Amino acid sequence: MPDVAEPLASHWMPFTANRDFKAHPRLIVHAEGMVYRSQSGHRVLDGASGLFCCAAGHGRREIADAVSRQLMEMDYAPHFQFGHPSSFELAARLRALLPGDLDHLFFCNSGSEAIDTALKIAMAYHRAEGDGGRQRFVSRERAYHGVNIGGTSLSGILRNREAFPAVMPGVVHMRHTWLSDHRFVRGQPGSGAELAEDLQRFVDLYGASQIAACFVEPIAGSTGVLVPPKGYLERLREICDRAGILLVFDEVICGFGRTGSAFAADSFAVMPDMITMAKALTNGSQPMGAVAVREGIHRALTTGAPAEAIELFHGYTFSAHPAACAAALATLDIYAGEDLFARAARLAPGFLDRMFGLTDIPVITDIRGYGMLAAFDLAPGAAPGARGYAALKQLFEDGLLIKWTGDTGIVAPALIAEERDLDEIEDKLRRVLAAI
Ligand SMILES: Cc1ncc(COP(=O)(O)O)c(C=O)c1O
Numbered sequence: 001m002p003d004v005a006e007p008l009a010s011h012w013m014p015f016t017a018n019r020d021f022k023a024h025p026r027l028i029v030h031a032e033g034m035v036y037r038s039q040s041g042h043r044v045l046d047g048a049s050g051l052f053c054c055a056a057g058h059g060r061r062e063i064a065d066a067v068s069r070q071l072m073e074m075d076y077a078p079h080f081q082f083g084h085p086s087s088f089e090l091a092a093r094l095r096a097l098l099p100g101d102l103d104h105l106f107f108c109n110s111g112s113e114a115i116d117t118a119l120k121i122a123m124a125y126h127r128a129e130g131d132g133g134r135q136r137f138v139s140r141e142r143a144y145h146g147v148n149i150g151g152t153s154l155s156g157i158l159r160n161r162e163a164f165p166a167v168m169p170g171v172v173h174m175r176h177t178w179l180s181d182h183r184f185v186r187g188q189p190g191s192g193a194e195l196a197e198d199l200q201r202f203v204d205l206y207g208a209s210q211i212a213a214c215f216v217e218p219i220a221g222s223t224g225v226l227v228p229p230k231g232y233l234e235r236l237r238e239i240c241d242r243a244g245i246l247l248v249f250d251e252v253i254c255g256f257g258r259t260g261s262a263f264a265a266d267s268f269a270v271m272p273d274m275i276t277m278a279k280a281l282t283n284g285s286q287p288m289g290a291v292a293v294r295e296g297i298h299r300a301l302t303t304g305a306p307a308e309a310i311e312l313f314h315g316y317t318f319s320a321h322p323a324a325c326a327a328a329l330a331t332l333d334i335y336a337g338e339d340l341f342a343r344a345a346r347l348a349p350g351f352l353d354r355m356f357g358l359t360d361i362p363v364i365t366d367i368r369g370y371g372m373l374a375a376f377d378l379a380p381g382a383a384p385g386a387r388g389y390a391a392l393k394q395l396f397e398d399g400l401l402i403k404w405t406g407d408t409g410i411v412a413p414a415l416i417a418e419e420r421d422l423d424e425i426e427d428k429l430r431r432v433l434a435a436i
Contacts, residue, residue, distance in 0.1 A: 006022070008021075008022045008025060009022070017389070024393070025039075026038065026393075026396050027039040028044070028401075031046070031050075031054075031058035031059055032057075032058050032059040033057045033058060033059065033416070034046055034057060034058070034413070034414055034416070034417060034418075034421050035058070036058070036401060038396075042399060043399055044396060044399050044400065044401050045399055045400050045401070045421065045424055045425065045428070046058065046401050046413070046414065047400050047401055047402040047411050047412070047413055047425045048401055048402045048403040048410065048411065048412050048413075049280070049284070049412050049413065049414045050284045051279070051284075051403060052221065052252075052253045052258070052279050052280065052403070052412050053279040053280055053283065053284025054280070054283050054284040054414055055256050055257055055258070055280040055283060055335070055340065055344075055414055055415045055416075056280075056283045056331060056334045056335065056338070056340060056414065056415065056416060057414045057416040058414075060283060060285070060330075060331075060334060062330045062333065062334060063282070063283055063285045063327050063330040063331055063334070064285070065330075066326040066327060066329065066330035067285065067286060067323045067326050067327050067330075069326065070086070070322050070323050070325070070326035071322075071323055074322055075322070075323075076321065076322065077322060078317075079315065079319045079320050080315060083320075084320075084322055084325075086322060086325040086326060086329060087107060087320035087322075087325050089325075089329060090105070090107075090320070090325045090328050090329055090332075091104070091105040091107075093329065093332050094290065094292065094332075095292075097262045097263075097332070098262070098263065098275065098292050099262075099263060099265050099266050099271060100265075100271045100294070101294050101295040101296075102272075102274075102275060102292040102293065102294055103293075103294070103295045103298065104292070104293045104294075104295070104297075104298040105290050105291070105292055105293075106121070106290065106291045106293065106312075106314075106319075107288065107289070107290050107319045107320035107324075107325075108288075108289040108290065108291070108316050108319055109287045109288060109289055109316055109318050109319070109321070109324070110146065110278055110287055110288075110289045111145075111146045111151075111250075111252035111276065111277075111278035111279065111289050112145075112146025112147050112148040112150075112151045112289075113146075113148065113289050113316060114146075114250075114252065114276035114277065114278055114289035114290060114291050115145045115146050115148065115150055115151040115154065115215070115250065115276055116146075116148045116149070116150040116151065117276075117289075117291045117314060118213070118215070118248050118274050118276050118291045119137065119150045119154075119168075119213070120312075120314050121274065121291065121293060121297065121301070121312070121314075122134075122137075122212045122213040122246050122248070122274070123135065123212055124301055124312060124314075125246070125297045125300055125301055126212050128300045128301050128304070129300055131209065131244070133209050133210060134209065134210060134211055134212040134244075134245075135170050135210065135212060136170040136171070136172065136202075136206060136210045136211045136212060137153075137154065137168075137170060137171045137172075137211070137212055137213055137214075137215060138171075138172055138173075138174060138199055138202055138211060138213070138214040138215070138245070139153075139154035139155070139156060139171055139172075139173050139174070139214075139215045139216070140156050140173055140174045140175070140176055140177075140215075140216055140220070141156040141173050141174070141175055141176040142156045142157060142176035142178070142220055142223040142226065143155055143156040143157070143173070143176075143215070143216070143217060143220060143223070143250075144156075144157055144160070144217070144220070144221065144222035144223060145215060145217075145250055146252070147160070149164075149167060149168055150168060152164055152167050153167035153168035153171045154171055154215050156173050156176065156223075157222070157223055157405075159406075172202055172206075174195065174196075174198035174199055174202075175195050175198055176195075176220065176223070176226060177189075177192050177195050177220070177226050177228060177229055177232060178226050179191055179192050179229075182229075182366075182368070183365075183366045184356070184359055184366060184367055185227075185368070186352055186356055186367075186368075186369060187227060187352075187369070187370055188227050188228060188229060188230045188370070189227065189229045189230070190229070190230055191229060192229030192232060193229050193230060193231030193232045193234075193235055194235075195229065195232060196231075196232050196233075196235035196236045196239065197235070197239075199214055199236055199239045199240070199245075200239050203239065203243045203245075208242075208243035208244055208245065211243065211245050212245070212246065213245060213246035213247070213248050213273075213274075214236060214240055214245050214246070214247055214248065215248045215250060216233075216236065216247075216248070216249065216250065217249070217250045217251075217252075217253065217254065218233060218249050218250075218251065218254050218259075218264035218265065218267075218268055218270075219253070219254055219259065219264060219370055219373060221252075221253035221254070221373065221410070222253070222403075222405055222410070223405060223408070224368070224375040224377065224405055224408035224410060225368045225369060225370070225373055225374060225375035225410060226368065227368055227369070227370045228268065233268050233270040234270055236270075237270050237271070237272075240273075246273040246274065246297070247272045247273050247274075248272060248273065248274045248275075248276065249263075249264065249265055249270075249272035249274070249275050249276070250275075250276045251263050251264055251265070251275050251276060251277050252276055252277060252278045252279055252289070253279065253373070253412075254373075255275070255277040255279075255280060255281070256277070256279075256280035256281065256335065256341070257280070257335065257340050257341035257343075257344045257372075257415050258280070258344065258371055258372055258373050258412065258415075259344075259370060259371035259372075259373070260341065260342075260344050260345030260348050260371045260372070261341060261345070262341055263275060263277075267370075267371065273293075273294050273297060274291055274292060274293050274294065274297070275291070275292040276289065276290075276291050276292075277289065277290050277291075277292070278290070280331070281328050281331065282324055282327035282328045282331050283327070283331040283334070285327045285331070286321070286323055286324040286326075286327040286328075287318075287324065288321070288324035288325075288327070288328055338416070340415040340416065341415070343415055343416070344371060344372045344415040345371070347372060347415070347417060347422070348370075348371045348372055350419065350422060351369075351372055351374070351413065351417075351422050352369045352370075352374060354422050354423070354425065354426040355367055355369050355374040355376070355411060355426070356369070357426060358376060358426070358429060358430060358433065361430065361433050361434055362434075363378050363379050363387070363433055363434075363436060364376050364377065364378060364379075364433065365377045365378065365379050372412060372413060372415060372417075373410075373411075373412050374410070374411045374412075375408055375409060375410045375411070376408070376409050376433075377407060377408050378391065378407040378408070378409070378433070378436070379407070380407050381407075384406055384407065385406040385407055386407075387407050387436060388404045388405075388406050388407040388408065388409065389404070390436060391404070391409065391432060391433060391436050392404045392409075394432045394435075394436065395428060395429070395432050398428055398431065398432055399428065400424075400425060400428040400429070400432075402425075402429075409429070411425060411429075413425060
């Protein structure tokens with residue numbers, strides 16, 4: 001029986017060392033701009049936009065007011081066979097922001113749901129095209145595509161998969177794109193484009209007629225910012241085109257300015273067939289995800305059957321929740337009004353200068369970065385992840401929050417960051433990592 005007198009006992013926290021956390025809680029109770037306040041009142045600079053969510057900084061009144069207004073006007077409306085105006089407005093606004101003919105938006109509540117939705121759209125699309133034998137999916141080692149069964153199956157990070165052997169069948173993984181000569185390379189490495197040939201090898205092994213889609217994060221984020229080698233994404237695109245495979249960019253981290261453009265598809269000038277997004281879509285203020293789908297896929301799934309027939313048997317009770325739509329619309333207003341994607345492009349060189357300025361710290365074995373996204377690896381300590389966890393705790397004590405995956409620290413400041421914030425991130429990292 002849990003100790004009911006213990007106020008933290010009952011919440012089983014996600015991706016957390018629960019027992020240690022509850023013995024030494026790091027409770028955050030306030031957020032404004034770039035700064036969190038802990039329950040004990042100490043100031044913590046947010047070096048990770050929360051969890052890659054709050055690109056416009058915290059405490060944005062415009063978003064809170066929009067959500068509040070929407071909830072007072074109408075708290076909820078069902079979205080199966082009914083609708084409300086703001087989801088249509090949001091889809092049109094996103095369509096205008098998206099590259100090429102990614103013209104149709106399917107809404108859900110998280111990145112994980114966006115991935116499962118994209119998997120199902122890919123299967124349904126091929127079936128509608130009379131090509132239903134395409135049931136295999138290609139993903140990549142070190143990928144992170146969320147935690148639902150689909151995303152777990154696509155995932156290429158051992159710890160996220162090993163307890164769940166009964167994941168979706170038919171998923172195969174290309175090699176990840178990190179090579180030892182990429183160490184301390186800033187931006188896109190010059191070598192490694194040939195790793196895209198792994199996709200061709202699966203085509204040669206299984207036959208193109210079995211493969212539905214290839215899922216990649218344009219920059220592999222959670223594993224520690226693996227920037228695609230020059231020419232790699234272009235090569236994936238070519239192979240997909242030749243083999244009739246859909247190319248899905250998972251932009252749950254990369255989307256909304258992180259790479260200095262609206263989407264990484266723009267930054268790398270490669271056009272995917274679907275883009276999954278979440279996180280910064282509402283600036284982290286409401287749970288929301290979406291899948292953007294190219295015109296041809298949507299057309300294949302929505303024409304042919306009688307107009308009264310439901311075209312896609314998929315959706316969530318909270319798909320396009322009115323409060324989430326209001327939050328997303330207010331967020332897009334801020335991104336446009338403050339020109340935050342261009343601001344990210346301007347800030348990125350100085351941000352990366354500071355991150356690569358940490359190269360001399362002995363415990364750092366590699367640094368990678370692109371846009372407003374960077375990561376460094378620490379030499380492992382007593383056990384894998386132990387040094388990273390110690391650094392996480394010490395940095396929080398010293399007033400800096402970043403994202404950790406094992407011994408890899410990931411830095412992704414909000415796009416509203418000032419130079420002084422970037423200085424503070426660098427100073428705090430230097431001080432703590434030099435002593436860890
Ligand atoms: C690339 C990518 N895809 C999917 C997800 C899952 O998103 P969520 O945690 O909102 O389900 C994440 C989360 O970090 C992600 O980074």
